[in-house]
Amino acid sequence: MGPRDGVRARNESAWLLPNDGTRTNHRLRRDMRRFADEDEIDLVIVGCGAGGSVVLQRLARAGWRVVALDAGPFWDPDTDWVSDEAGSHHLYWTDPRVIAGSDPVPMGSNNSGRGVGGSMVHYAGYTPRFHPSDFATHTVDGVGADWPLSYPELRPYYEQIEQELPVAGERWPWGDPHGYPHRPHPVGGNGEVFLRGAAKLGITAKVGPVAIANGRFGNRPHCIYRGFCLQGCKVNAKASPLITHVPDALAHGAEVRSDAMVTQIAVDKHSGRALGVHYVTGGREHFQRARMVAVAGYSIETPRLLLNSASSRFPEGLCNDFDQVGRYLMVQGAPQTAGRFDAEVRMYKAPPPEVSTEAFYETDPAQDYKRGFSIQTVSPLPITWAEHVAAQGHWGAALREYVSDYVHWSCLGALCEFLPLPENRVTLAGEKDSYGLPVARFSYSQCDNDRSLAHAAQSVMEDILHAAGADEVITIQRYAHLVGGARMAEDERHGVVDRHGRSFAVPNLYITDGSVLPTQGSANPALTIMAVAARTAHHLTVGVAGGIS
Amino acid sequence: MSGAARETRGWAGRFPGFDALDQVRHWDQVTVDVVLARTDSPGAVKFFTESEESCARALLNLLTGQDGQDSELAVPVLEMVDSRLAAGETDGWRYADMPEDGQAWRDTLAHLDADAYQRCGTPFADAAPTDQLALIQAVQDLKSADWHGLPAAHVWSLWTRYACTAFYAHPFAWAEIGFPGPAYPRGYKNAGVGKLEPFEVGDAHPSEDPVREGT
Numbered sequence: 001m002g003p004r005d006g007v008r009a010r011n012e013s014a015w016l017l018p019n020d021g022t023r024t025n026h027r028l029r030r031d032m033r034r035f036a037d038e039d040e041i042d043l044v045i046v047g048c049g050a051g052g053s054v055v056l057q058r059l060a061r062a063g064w065r066v067v068a069l070d071a072g073p074f075w076d077p078d079t080d081w082v083s084d085e086a087g088s089h090h091l092y093w094t095d096p097r098v099i100a101g102s103d104p105v106p107m108g109s110n111n112s113g114r115g116v117g118g119s120m121v122h123y124a125g126y127t128p129r130f131h132p133s134d135f136a137t138h139t140v141d142g143v144g145a146d147w148p149l150s151y152p153e154l155r156p157y158y159e160q161i162e163q164e165l166p167v168a169g170e171r172w173p174w175g176d177p178h179g180y181p182h183r184p185h186p187v188g189g190n191g192e193v194f195l196r197g198a199a200k201l202g203i204t205a206k207v208g209p210v211a212i213a214n215g216r217f218g219n220r221p222h223c224i225y226r227g228f229c230l231q232g233c234k235v236n237a238k239a240s241p242l243i244t245h246v247p248d249a250l251a252h253g254a255e256v257r258s259d260a261m262v263t264q265i266a267v268d269k270h271s272g273r274a275l276g277v278h279y280v281t282g283g284r285e286h287f288q289r290a291r292m293v294a295v296a297g298y299s300i301e302t303p304r305l306l307l308n309s310a311s312s313r314f315p316e317g318l319c320n321d322f323d324q325v326g327r328y329l330m331v332q333g334a335p336q337t338a339g340r341f342d343a344e345v346r347m348y349k350a351p352p353p354e355v356s357t358e359a360f361y362e363t364d365p366a367q368d369y370k371r372g373f374s375i376q377t378v379s380p381l382p383i384t385w386a387e388h389v390a391a392q393g394h395w396g397a398a399l400r401e402y403v404s405d406y407v408h409w410s411c412l413g414a415l416c417e418f419l420p421l422p423e424n425r426v427t428l429a430g431e432k433d434s435y436g437l438p439v440a441r442f443s444y445s446q447c448d449n450d451r452s453l454a455h456a457a458q459s460v461m462e463d464i465l466h467a468a469g470a471d472e473v474i475t476i477q478r479y480a481h482l483v484g485g486a487r488m489a490e491d492e493r494h495g496v497v498d499r500h501g502r503s504f505a506v507p508n509l510y511i512t513d514g515s516v517l518p519t520q521g522s523a524n525p526a527l528t529i530m531a532v533a534a535r536t537a538h539h540l541t542v543g544v545a546g547g548i549s
Numbered sequence: 550m551s552g553a554a555r556e557t558r559g560w561a562g563r564f565p566g567f568d569a570l571d572q573v574r575h576w577d578q579v580t581v582d583v584v585l586a587r588t589d590s591p592g593a594v595k596f597f598t599e600s601e602e603s604c605a606r607a608l609l610n611l612l613t614g615q616d617g618q619d620s621e622l623a624v625p626v627l628e629m630v631d632s633r634l635a636a637g638e639t640d641g642w643r644y645a646d647m648p649e650d651g652q653a654w655r656d657t658l659a660h661l662d663a664d665a666y667q668r669c670g671t672p673f674a675d676a677a678p679t680d681q682l683a684l685i686q687a688v689q690d691l692k693s694a695d696w697h698g699l700p701a702a703h704v705w706s707l708w709t710r711y712a713c714t715a716f717y718a719h720p721f722a723w724a725e726i727g728f729p730g731p732a733y734p735r736g737y738k739n740a741g742v743g744k745l746e747p748f749e750v751g752d753a754h755p756s757e758d759p760v761r762e763g764t
Binding site (some may be wrong): 096099342345408 | 563576577579580583584611612614615616638639640641642643644645646649668682689709710713714715716717718722723725726727728730731732733734735736737738739740741742743744745746749751752754756759
């Protein structure tokens with residue numbers, strides 16, 4: 001049995017998709033097992049994105065009666081997605097949210113998904129691992145937090161998920177050095193520019209790691225390099241849980257209930273145990289009973305749901321006895337620097353994720369800041385590029401003129417490890433959404449270390465682009481990704497869940513998404529969110545098989 | 550830094566003969582429907598009131614450089630923004646110091662009209678072009694300072710986000726910048742610096758860098 005057969009034996013998703021040029025196995029969805037609200041299922045999962053889908057698939061395989069509820073649609077890439085920027089608005093979570101603080105973080109397209117597959121439907125596709133140092137930044141560097149688990153404990157799950165997505169890239173020399181199951185993709189103009197500039201400066205840069213199969217994988221076809229990764233992959237080449245974990249989950253008896261918005265987690269006031277979840281679908285209220293609840297709504301909706309689930313036992317919000325819910329929410333500083341070349345780069349022709357360097361990831365003792373940043377190709381499409389140009393202050397005829405130069409530009413993005421701070425948090429706003437629930441208010445402010453990192457990252461990107469031959473460089477300050485907000489910790493005074501994702505306050509309530517991460521490194525978080533969820537699923541199926549107390 | 554004060558050169562006709570719409574037969578039907586709908590005659594205005602509409606139209610056309618010579622090719626930015634606001638298609642967030650997007654548009658258009666009355670005694674839409682430019686520039690120049698009780702930078706962000714998203718969604722804009730638009734199911738075969746697909750057209754003025762000083 002080759003390594004790919006090994007993957008198929010434990011996750012058959014890629015082989016359950018059609019191989020006739022269409023992208024969705026409609027029969028699998030039509031024949032999906034369906035549970036009744038009155039059934040006390042083993043586990044109800046809130047949110048069917050990176051974390052929720054992995055748990056769903058693992059537990060369905062283990063024979064659990066499990067349902068994932070998702071507020072958005074059960075996507076069909078053929079009919080629901082387009083090869084177009086503005087036409088992809090429906091992929092984002094666009095219910096109202098309020099952003100505040102001294103450095104407010106825009107939401108929506110930037111960091112929030114909607115529907116089955118979650119934000120991985122429109123993420124670029126970068127899937128780097130965290131470095132071992134990310135799990136102990138407080139001990140190693142005196143900043144951030146230590147995780148209640150170490151890198152070696154997560155490594156086997158990284159390896160599993162890298163095979164299941166699968167990830168393509170060169171041998172990775174940073175962090176814990178490792179290889180990838182698929183060879184690196186060929187690079188387009190933007191990747192070429194990055195590799196050339198980095199080589200001139202002696203900076204190591206590598207192709208990958210991207211969750212885009214290089215070659216056929218099951219019935220998933222090869223990438224066609226059309227550049228619309230951020231608009232949902234109509235090809236089924238880029239990995240998202242919709243095609244990497246949900247099909248196998250359905251084949252093993254899981255139910256995915258889409259267009260079902262969970263409004264509250266119910267907890268028995270005497271036993272303190274979760275009883276199930278209230279949700280709304282088709283304009284009607286329902287209650288799904290369950291033996292256990294897993295929340296996987298990501299860093300804004302997970303804390304919001306806990307806060308909106310306040311009760312007489314938990315007056316300040318579920319699991320919030322120690323005022324930890326919503327805190328330590330992190331975003332990466334993501335300055336984006338572009339360089340202009342007389343030659344045509346045409347960066348839209350290739351997946352935006354191509355080349356990365358993690359040479360600046362770790363703390364450099366020669367600098368006056370802690371931790372670091374990574375640099376990656378980003379390749380914005382016209383609307384996003386126009387925002388980059390408009391951020392320089394241009395408008396009107398000058399904006400048009402500058403943007404008309406699009407084909408000449410190469411664009412790099414940094415991910416800076418902004419630190420977890422207690423006041424960067426989600427609370428409830430006075431305003432209510434269409435379900436009558438208070439919306440999330442996300443307050444965010446940078447610290448001095450954050451600003452130093454963003455400045456340093458911008459300088460390195462400018463150097464790389466100049467070294468590659470750029471005559472001009474322009475930068476836009478932005479943010480990327482979300483993690484934290486319900487972090488794991490050693491005890492309930494420092495976090496919301498333990499090292500297995502089990503909440504300190506409610507013994508049969510787990511959190512299985514990016515909100516449990518105590519630090520974020522300079523890595524795109526999708527792979528780590530999936531790996532941590534896979535570890536929680538393993539704990540549930542093996543460590544406490546059938547008998548969670 | 551003002552765009553409008555700067556003399557235009559070079560961007561019209563940079564990609565001679567190129568039009569993304571020539572490739573429609575190679576796009577998937579779902580995408581075709583979405584994109585071609587933008588080239589239909591714009592529908593009736595639903596969100597803005599009549600006076601808001603004139604003000605918004607003047608503002609959005611100025612922000613997207615559609616105030617001059619190419620008016621017959623104009624992208625219907627006003628109607629595209631109006632239709633988003635009527636459908637409540639926000640970006641999924643608002644600044645805590647701003648009203649929600651629809652109300653923020655109504656409020657800021659009223660403030661712009663108030664500024665115009667004060668400066669020239671007319672609504673913004675009827676002000677002379679130089680006055681309109683100056684009125685908009687004044688808002689941008691305030692940066693994060695207060696403008697009628699709102700942080701000017703957040704007002705500027707609202708205006709330019711909606712304007713750019715509408716304008717660069719239109720195939721007319723793609724032709725202007727050499728971008729072929731949708732690429733499914735065909736994809737690309739010639740990625741790399743200096744490489745073109747048979748259906749792409751190279752820049753006729755590759756060394757005219759609009760950012761480089763003195764060119």
